[in-house]
Amino acid sequence: MMRATPVLATALAFALGSCGTADEPAVEASEAPLADPAVPAGEEDAAQAAPTLDEAALTDRENPQRLLAYIAAAAAQGQWGQGARAWHEGQMDAAGLKAELGGQEAPRVTFGTGMAEGAAGSLYYETTIEVAPAGASPGRKGTITLRRVNDVPGAEEWQLNWHVDRIAWKD
Numbered sequence: 001m002m003r004a005t006p007v008l009a010t011a012l013a014f015a016l017g018s019c020g021t022a023d024e025p026a027v028e029a030s031e032a033p034l035a036d037p038a039v040p041a042g043e044e045d046a047a048q049a050a051p052t053l054d055e056a057a058l059t060d061r062e063n064p065q066r067l068l069a070y071i072a073a074a075a076a077q078g079q080w081g082q083g084a085r086a087w088h089e090g091q092m093d094a095a096g097l098k099a100e101l102g103g104q105e106a107p108r109v110t111f112g113t114g115m116a117e118g119a120a121g122s123l124y125y126e127t128t129i130e131v132a133p134a135g136a137s138p139g140r141k142g143t144i145t146l147r148r149v150n151d152v153p154g155a156e157e158w159q160l161n162w163h164v165d166r167i168a169w170k171d
Helices: 006-017 044-049 055-059 064-076 080-086 094-100
Strands: 108-111 115-119 122-132 140-149 163-169
Touching: 055 064, 064 080, 064 108, 064 122, 064 140, 064 163, 080 094
Parallel strands: none
Antiparallel strands: 108 122, 115 122, 122 140, 140 163
């Protein structure tokens, strides 16, 4: 019988530890970001404070939390028009989203963890939402519901992607 070397044992433990299940997302190690050579010296902090929005979240059909992260980032950056794209076209605009999220500049928007459930050809993802002005706590609380059509033939492209269906505030 062969005996595993410490390096092999460590590699095996790492490989097995990084495997996740569908219910358990893989955890990524956090590392300090490397300086971006495209960002002039001294402007790294500004570039890190305002990362680009994850536009692919708008067409994601698998992970509704990705769309929620997109909304939170857009609000934090004051990119109201971009954030409004999480709704179906024409259902939300920049001014409407800013008002919906309390009218404050750069609010902190947080979401709970929900669960996707199916009903009548659609999937719904409902979770908590809390919005607080930057640096304030607690904030306005409610429930946000995302929806997508469950791969129904003839569905339009936007219907197949996660999008905001409604927000219900508790106040």
